[in-house]
Amino acid sequence: MALFTFKLPDIGEGIAEAEIVGWHVKVGDRVEEDQPIADMMTDKATVEMESPVAGIVARLAGEPGAMIAIGAMLVEIEVERESEVAAPSEEESIEEAEKTSVPAKAGTQGSDVGPGHPGPLLSQGHKLTEQHVLASPAVRARAKELGIDLAQVKAAGDHIRHADLDAFLLYGQGQGYRPAARAAARPDETVRVIGLRRRIAENMAASKRHIPHFSYVEEIDVTALEAMRAQLNDHRGDRPKLTMLPLLIVALCKALPDFPMLNARYDDEAGVVTRFGAVHLGIATQTEAGLMVPVIRDAQDRNVWQLAGEIRRLADAARSGKAKSEELSGSTLTLTSLGALGGIATTPVINRPEVAIIGPNRIVERPVFRGKEVVPAKLMNLSISCDHRVVDGWDAASFVHAVRTLLETPVLLFES
Template identity: 45%
Template sequence: MATFEFKLPDLGEGVAEGELVKWHVKEGDLVKEDQVLCEVMTDKATVTVPSPHAGRVVKTHGREGDMAKVHQLLVTLEMEGGAPASQGAPASHGAPAPAPSPAQAAAPAAPASGTKVLATPVTRRMAREHGLDLAEISGSGPQGRVTKADVVAALEGGNGAPKKNEVAPQAARPAAPPVASGKGDERIALRGLRKKIAEKMVRSKFTMPHFAFVEEVDATDLVALRTRLNSQLAAAGDGTKLTYLPFIVKATIAAMKKFPHLNANFDEATQELVVRGEYNIGIAVATPDGLTVAVVRNADQLTLGELAKEISRLSVAARDRKLKMEELTGGTFTITSLGQSGGLFATPILNHPEVGILGVHKLKKRPAVKNDQVVVRDMMNLSLSCDHRVIDGDVAASFVYEIIKYLEAPDLLFLAMA
């Protein structure tokens, strides 16, 4: 019997490593060709890794929660007949691929000082976006490799980490001591999507100075319009049911056309605001693994009914872990709503590198003053968080009031969509 060494294939888009989220096989298992061996989470998505051949699993390399690099040994298979001892460096599904480029491999870099610094491309990009010199950060990884945790520690220290071989100054925010365990405690490792959410939230809060603006909306006419349209859709047997999100997406896009700087990303490397030409709206979806942002591409070109179907499709795919890469990337603005669990208001954290995120909160009947009379109306709150480096408070307020204009008089939406 020959053995076959299967290495983690190229994950695309310059991704050099991923977290081993879950093994689907164990040593001794018999696997078929294309059977899923494991799940690997990159900075962009969770991907399943199939077996290129049938055989018996001799050894799995790496534990759940470990980081696996592209072209790193993943599984040793025992095969019948003559099989190659090693796969080389194949792409996904076992197809041969060229050797990794310098951007893909976790190769050492030579900074201006001439000292070689070991770091992955992800770590290098993170340091570059924050204006940090890797040569001045002490690496805690093997052979002095600088890790993402080292970069975060440098950021938390205020002025960056000390240069190698220098005495570290007193950090502005010293590392927290380990939490002592007590009787009956349960420790849950931060892995998979939960870990990626944590990393992205820390990055967003450290990078972008947030501020929030909150205002209430009288949604009474919107409630009536939605009820009327859903009755017509039901009578036509269309099968489509409108939630409030399609209306909110359309109102947000209409407001963006007046305030285009909200439909933008901030390029940390060049310190430029990139005002996007497309309206790719991210919709935050609660899944068993954590919050995922699915992207509705070219949302301005979809009807209300098409938006409703696409949001529903993406939400189901997110919960089933079946979102494609293009459905997770390229967002220009995010909307997050917890529906009837949305509470009074919240201050959402920005979805880096976007410069705005809209929180939609619980819609309920409340007393309101209309024509100097206290009446019962369908009310809800909107909260907008922005990157204060590029969005001022008056622009944020005007943007929210523009959205409210379309939600309080929803017939205007049909004029805006014309």
């Protein structure tokens, strides 16, 4: 037997180190060539590393959350033939590792996929047992407290989530559920802040530490806009269904040329503000791993249908873990929306080094005066947070008023 050292290859331009998000193997496991061994994160991209040789795992570089330098030992593997240990050149090692690394599959963070796990798939016709079901430790703990057999729970996706347990409780499928007489206390839980969650924590802390935020909120009457959106959806054919977001993006892009200070980035170390001509719009997207911001390139050149399709494509890519690194960087302005959970008003945190972030809130129907009459209207608050070093309050308020004019007179959105 001989020892093969697999060093962490260069998995991103300009990256000096990567974080161990999770192991697929443990010491003593036998691995085959091209078998996944670890998930590594650089910036916001997760990469699945695969073993270049077959053998027995002898040593791992560290626990999840540890940072590993490029070129440092990731895993040592005992191999049968001495020839397999012959060390390639650094360039060959990097090239081979890049060939054998693929984007990590969605759900590896925080799931049961890991050392000794039976795997995510069973052939059709086999009966699932509770051990074979994919679910996070938190979901399993909750199911155990409620007396639910996870094998009886139907998953909406590739593994069981809390929402699937909620549906099971609501509709009472299966015979394994015994409702508790009272709500049981949940055990305390200690969760390490690693992977994407750590990146989010670091970025948000840096943004609030370096940027003097101010927020402005304006109420917008979207009654006519909502009526037009319904008409467009009634005649959309095979095009994607329109939400409020594509219409709002068109309004933002039409208003921004008069407010270039908002579509900008501020390099505070160099003391330089770059105002962008094109709108590369970040769309804050909630995923199981945490918040990600895929980017719509040249949003100003797309119509509402193209925007709707791109929003869906990027959101699916982010949630499935298939978003490319270039799709997660380079935004010049960010839009964040909680949809139906949008609340009355928000004060979103700026996506540094950008200088502004915009957040539409929930649409509500309330009575309003139209002349001397009281009529129902659909109203939505629009929030904006800005970097006060670059953007004045007057500019932010004027920009939002310009957007409001476009949204309250929606025919203006389609004028060239």
